[in-house]
């Protein structure tokens with residue numbers, strides 16, 4: 001990575017489309033493999049990401065470095081029903097090789113701007129308690145901790161604690 005430009009240079013963020021599914025899927029599965037981001041342990045099928053991109057209620061932003069996909073962030077409906085229609089759940093996944101290059105920060109800020117433009121009033125995040133990097137990232141983005149769900153995982157096991165965070169827009 002010696003020829004890599006300094007953080008911030010060459011990064012572009014844009015709305016993802018169907019042609020980006022494979023890149024988003026690859027980065028998503030890295031996060032699953034790392035066992036830090038989600039309860040999922042098996043690789044996600046490409047069709048899952050294709051489904052997001054085909055769903056108008058699901059917004060995915062893609063970060064590229066000189067046209068190379070390096071991370072993505074998404075908004076998806078928080079819960080069904082009119083009471084929750086102005087809230088969205090956020091996710092951020094950065095390619096392993098590009099973590100700690102401020103891409104998460106850039107995408108998070110872009111996601112907040114996108115959510116505001118869509119007229120949303122709140123973003124919500126669910127983070128595994130041991131996922132220090134994501135907890136620091138959301139703190140920098142102005143989220144507050146709502147609370148901690150204890151042993152909030154799949155049945156048959158202790159289950160990890162899950163930190164709930166929110167940001168009013």
Ligand SMILES: CC(C)(COP(=O)(O)OP(=O)(O)OC[C@H]1O[C@@H](n2cnc3c(N)ncnc32)[C@H](O)[C@@H]1OP(=O)(O)O)[C@@H](O)C(=O)NCCC(=O)NCCS
Nearest residue numbers: 031037092093094099100101102103104105133134136137
């Ligand atoms: C969590 C994640 C999105 C952070 O993205 P990133 O691009 O590496 O984060 P940034 O470089 O923008 O860092 C922003 C801040 O987060 C914190 N941070 C990020 N990675 C960190 C780490 N490994 N250790 C400690 N703090 C960390 C720092 O405070 C950092 O600011 P600083 O560099 O000024 O100190 C990334 O590590 C990732 O994709 N992880 C796997 C997927 C995941 O866990 N997603 C979150 C669940 S939705």
